[in-house]
Amino acid sequence: MPILSLRNVSKNFGALKVTDDVTFDLDAGQALGIIGPNGAGKSTLFNLITGNIRPNAGQVFLDGVDVTQQSPMDRCRSGVGRSFQIPQPFGHLSVYENLLVAARFGAQLSAAEAEARCMEILRQTGLAASAGKPSGGLSLLSRKRLELARAMATNPRVILLDEIAGGLTEGECGELVDTIKGIHASGTAIIWIEHVLHALTRVVEKLLVLNFGRVLMIGTPAEVMASDQVREIYLGAEA
Known part of the structure; x- marks a missing residue:
C-alpha cells in the first residue's frame, strides 16, 4: 500500500x-x-x-x-513533515531549541525522547556545531539545514x-x-x-x-x- x-x-x-x-x-x-x-x-x-x-x-x-x-x-x-521555500525559524531561539519545539509539539515526544532525537538530527544535518547559536544569525545554508532538521524533528x-x-x-x-x-x-x-x-x-x-x-x-x-x-x-x- x-x-x-x-x-x-x-x-x-x-x-x-x-x-x-x-x-x-x-x-x-x-x-x-x-x-x-x-x-x-x-x-x-x-x-x-x-x-x-x-x-x-x-x-x-x-x-x-x-x-x-x-x-x-x-x-x-x-x-507528514515539511520544509518551506523561505526558512522562517524562531529567530530568538537557538538551533537546538527550534528542534525541541518541533519534536515536543509536532512529534509529541517526551522531554527525554525529544532531546535524544534532536541530538541525532543535529549530527545528521551537520548542525551539531551550531546547536547553541541563535537561529536568526545563521548563514543561508545553515538556515536551509535547520528547515530540513525541523521537519525531521516531527518524526x-x-x-x-x-x-x-x-x-x-x-x-x-x-x-x-x-x-x-x-x-x-x-x-x-x-x-x-x-x-x-x-x-x-x-x-x-x-x-x-x-x-x-x-x-x-x-x-x-x-x-x-x-x-x-x-x-x-x-x-x-x-x-
Missing part, C-alpha cells in the same frame, strides 16, 4: 483552477521530484497534502486512511521539500544534497519541488511534471527529461 495517495485532487480559487484532477501514489521510502514552470501549482499541491488548504474535489490518503478533512497538525502528527514518514536548494552556491547545494541523500537512505520518503534539476536528479527515483495544475507525466528522470513535451513546456526549448 502506498504511504501517500492523491486521488483526483482539484483546487480552484474563484474561477482560477490551480490544481486540476491530480492523482499519484508515493511508496514508502520513495523519493519523488516535482517540476514545472512557475505558476504550475506546485506549492498549492504541497498545501493540499499538508492540509493548509482543502481541495474542492478529490481525496488525500495517508497509509490508506482518508485525511482530506484533517488539520495540518493532525497530518503532521500522522507523519515524519514523508518529508515535503519546497525548493530547499534555491539560492545556494554550487558547493553549498552539493553539501545539502548529500545530507538529503543520507536522510532518504535511512528510509524516509521524500517529495521534493525544485528548479535546480541536477540536485533533484541526484536523489529522486521518479519525476512528476505539473503544467497548469495538471499532471503532464510521471516517470524516471531520464524518461521525463527525454520528453519533447517537457522540454517544450518546462525548459522552454523547441522539441
